[in-house]
Amino acid sequence: MAIWNNFTKKASDTTEKVIQKAKDLTDTAKISLLVSQVEEKQNKLYLQLGMRYAKAHSHDFEADFADLMEAIATTEQQIRAYQQKIQELKSAATCAHCGAVLAPNAAFCSVCGSQVVKPQPAASQDGVVCPACGAVMKKTMKFCTACGNALPVYAPVEMEAPYILEEAPMPRICPYCGSQLEDDAKFCTNCGGAL
Known part of the structure; x- marks a missing residue:
């Protein structure tokens, strides 16, 4: 019996140690997650601080920040250039045949070779x-x-009167057999159905 009691005590102690280690690992993981969340928040604050400083001191910055401020100015110029390019592409004409974007004063499409028809x-x-x-x-x-x-000199253009197509009267059709009927018929001459 003593052996059995000793075995159960050791098993119980080992189980408690495993449970405690698992709890410690879980607590460590939770705390690590909290640390990473706070670090992320801190990085966002640093970013906001840097942006505010760059905007407030774009011309009177300290010498230590010269390389960063020049890089920021360069990237701002690049952004403006890319945005202008986007606007040019949005307003650019496209080929009526293949849909390719045309150069501003192109006479022919550079993709399919078709002549560009510019609306007058x-x-x-x-x-x-x-x-x-x-x-x-x-x-x-x-x-x-x-x-x-x-x-250009524009001469007045005379417009022709629009041609109006007169509708022909629809023939009368028998609802029972589909045969064409006389306008004044009271019975179908094909199936005898009353109209």
């Missing part, structure tokens, strides 16, 4: 649109006052 600016009732710069001028002007380009 329409004359408004108030004036004409300069094909070079897009400025609106009075109809009586011969040259654009914005860019000096010669303006």
Whole structure:
């Protein structure tokens, strides 16, 4: 019996030690998670501090920060250049045949080779649109006052009256057999159905 009691005591002690180690590991993992969360918060605060300093002292920074401030200025210029490129691409014309983005003054598509058809600016009732710069001028002007380009002369276009297609009357159809009926028929001549 003494051996059995000794064995159960050792097993119980070992189990308690394993449970305690597991609890310690769990507690350590929880605390490690808390540490990483606080470090992440601290890094965000450092980032905000750095951004505020860079904005507040963009021209009067200390010599220790010169290389970082120059790098920030360079990246800001790059961002502006990329944003401008995005705007240019959004407003860029596309090829009607293949959909490729066209160069600003391209006469032919660089992908499929088809000729680029540029829409002529329409004359408004108030004036004409300069094909070079897009400025609106009075109809009586011969040259654009914005860019000096010669303006096209637009002759009034006479529009033809729209052709109106008259609808032919729909033939009367028997609801029972689908045969065509006379307009005044009271019975179908094919199936005899009453109308």
